[in-house]
Every structure is written in C-alpha cells, then in structure tokens.
Amino acid sequence: MKEIEKDLGFCYKHPDIPASAECRECGAPICKSCTIHGPEGKGDFCSTTCRDSFYEYQQWLSENAPNPFEHRFSLWAWIKHLSTLFILLAIIWGALYVMTGELTPTAQFRSIFDLIRALF
Ligand SMILES: [Zn+2]
Numbered sequence: 569m570k571e572i573e574k575d576l577g578f579c580y581k582h583p584d585i586p587a588s589a590e591c592r593e594c595g596a597p598i599c600k601s602c603t604i605h606g607p608e609g610k611g612d613f614c615s616t617t618c619r620d621s622f623y624e625y626q627q628w629l630s631e632n633a634p635n636p637f638e639h640r641f642s643l644w645a646w647i648k649h650l651s652t653l654f655i656l657l658a659i660i661w662g663a664l665y666v667m668t669g670e671l672t673p674t675a676q677f678r679s680i681f682d683l684i685r686a687l688f
C-alpha cells in the first residue's frame with residue numbers, strides 16, 4: 569500500500585530542507601538527516617527524548633492495558649464467591665434443620681426464636 573504523500577512543510581531544524589516525516593511523538597516535521605528511528609527501525613522521531621517518551625508510553629500501555637482475561641477472571645472469582653455463599657447458607661440451613669426439625673427457614677427462625685424466648 570502506497571502511503572499518501574502529505575505536505576509536511578520544512579524541517580523544524582532546517583527551514584530550507586523539506587521535511588520527509590513527522591515526529592510520531594510531537595508531530596514536528598523532520599528531514600531525513602534529523603529523523604531518529606525507534607527500535608528495529610520503526611517510527612520516525614525528531615529527538616531521542618521524543619523516541620524515549622513514545623516507547624516509555626508504549627511500555628506503560630502494554631503493562632497497564634486492561635487484560636482481556638481479567639474480566640473473565642473476575643467473573644470466575646465472583647462465581648466462586650457466590651458458590652461459597654450458597655454452600656455456607658446450605659450448611660447454616662442444614663444445621664438449623666438438625667436443631668429445629670423444620671424445613672423452611674422461616675419456621676426454623678421461629679422455632680429458634682421460641683427456644684431463645686424459652687431460655688429467658
Ligand atoms: Zn518530537
């Protein structure tokens with residue numbers, strides 16, 4: 569694919585030399601002799617400062633970008649928490665059933681309430 573030639577004007581350091589590229593970081597027009605390439609010859613930069621800040625940002629992005637698995641992971645954690653809660657409720661219900669002999673939680677609580685009232 570042929571890149572569309574843009575009118576970049578003149579190099580910001582050499583006003584008499586037409587710019588051949590644009591700094592990827594600050595957008596300054598740069599000529600061939602001013603262009604600094606990033607790692608593996610990728611990207612055009614006007615200075616090492618721009619190159620470094622661009623790649624620092626890329627590094628930061630790759631480290632801080634949301635992980636596509638994170639959502640699934642948090643969903644799994646949520647399911648795990650929920651199932652733990654259900655198991656806990658089942659244990660409580662089982663214990664109340666053994667204690668009161670009632671099946672429904674309302675009846676269980678009523679009989680527990682009666683038990684506590686009988687104690688005082
Ligand atoms: Zn720059």
Ligand SMILES: [Zn+2]
Nearest residue numbers: 579582599602
């Ligand atoms: Zn230049």
